[in-house]
Amino acid sequence: MPPRDPSEKTKNEIINAAGRLFDERGWDKVKIEDIVAEVGVTRGAFYHYFKSREELIYTVYIKSLEDANLYELAMEQKNLNGVEKLRFVLKHSLRGQIQFAAQGDALTMMYHPVVLKSNIFSSMAILGPTIEKLLIEGNKDGSTNVEFPKHMPYALIVICNEWLNPEIFKMSEPEFKERLKFISLFGEKMGVQVLDDELYEMVMELYNLCRVK
Numbered sequence: 001m002p003p004r005d006p007s008e009k010t011k012n013e014i015i016n017a018a019g020r021l022f023d024e025r026g027w028d029k030v031k032i033e034d035i036v037a038e039v040g041v042t043r044g045a046f047y048h049y050f051k052s053r054e055e056l057i058y059t060v061y062i063k064s065l066e067d068a069n070l071y072e073l074a075m076e077q078k079n080l081n082g083v084e085k086l087r088f089v090l091k092h093s094l095r096g097q098i099q100f101a102a103q104g105d106a107l108t109m110m111y112h113p114v115v116l117k118s119n120i121f122s123s124m125a126i127l128g129p130t131i132e133k134l135l136i137e138g139n140k141d142g143s144t145n146v147e148f149p150k151h152m153p154y155a156l157i158v159i160c161n162e163w164l165n166p167e168i169f170k171m172s173e174p175e176f177k178e179r180l181k182f183i184s185l186f187g188e189k190m191g192v193q194v195l196d197d198e199l200y201e202m203v204m205e206l207y208n209l210c211r212v213k
Contacts, residue, residue: 006081011049013039020061027057027115054114061122068092068102071130082138089130094202100211120161128153135192152190159183164203166210177208 017038018126021030032053036046042044070092074085096212131153138144147151162168164179169178180195180203 007049010039010041012042014046014049014056015059015063018056021056022036022057022060026104035163050080054118056123058118061118062125065122065126066119068096069160070127071133074130074134081141081143081155082134082136083143083194085190086131086134086144086194089127089134089161089198090194093127093200094199094206098202098206098209101206116161116165116167120157122158123161128157131156138192147191154190156187156194159191166207173207177204 016036018030018035019032020074021038025034032043032046035056036043037209050059070089073092074080074089077085077088080088096201132149133150134146135146135149141147160183164176166176180200184193186197
């Protein structure tokens with residue numbers, strides 16, 4: 001086995017330390033000084049690996065999605081077809097968001113512009129290709145009939161992360177439910193019925209947590 005690159009080791013230590021501190025204190029309460037002190041490196045060393053705190057937050061998001069191995073988890077569900085695996089992935093992701101939203105001032109962090117942007121971009125980078133693979137599988141097994149499986153995942157991510165986001169679009173519960181109905185009809189027209197009863201209830205739970213912050 002080749003020797004481990006020490007610079008890569010330091011970079012990973014910064015990412016891991018940042019992830020721990022973000023979880024413990026919140027995204028907006030952790031400074032670069034806190035992270036470098038945790039790792040035992042200089043501020044200059046930090047900027048050797050990351051241009052900014054914002055870039056680090058994005059990297060932490062990417063790592064968390066990669067570590068979740070959502071596609072591999074879905075493929076372990078041998079008894080599920082393509083669309084059921086897609087729902088499995090979405091439910092797994094939503095559970096994490098619900099747990100996070102239920103924590104104290106976590107909602108403030110969830111909708112911080114830098115955090116929100118990192119969430120969307122990391123979803124595009126990691127979750128998008130996963131959804132694409134599952135749509136292709138669904139097309140093969142007949143559980144979906146999506147003409148554009150390469151593009152549909154990114155449309156869903158934008159719709160769900162932005163258009164359905166109650167922090168970006170202030171909306172009443174009836175309007176939110178109306179938008180969910182639209183998403184259901186949109187998916188059906190595009191060849192995939194994403195929402196089932198459980199997913200619907202989970203989305204509503206997240207909405208209610210956001211509304212009462």
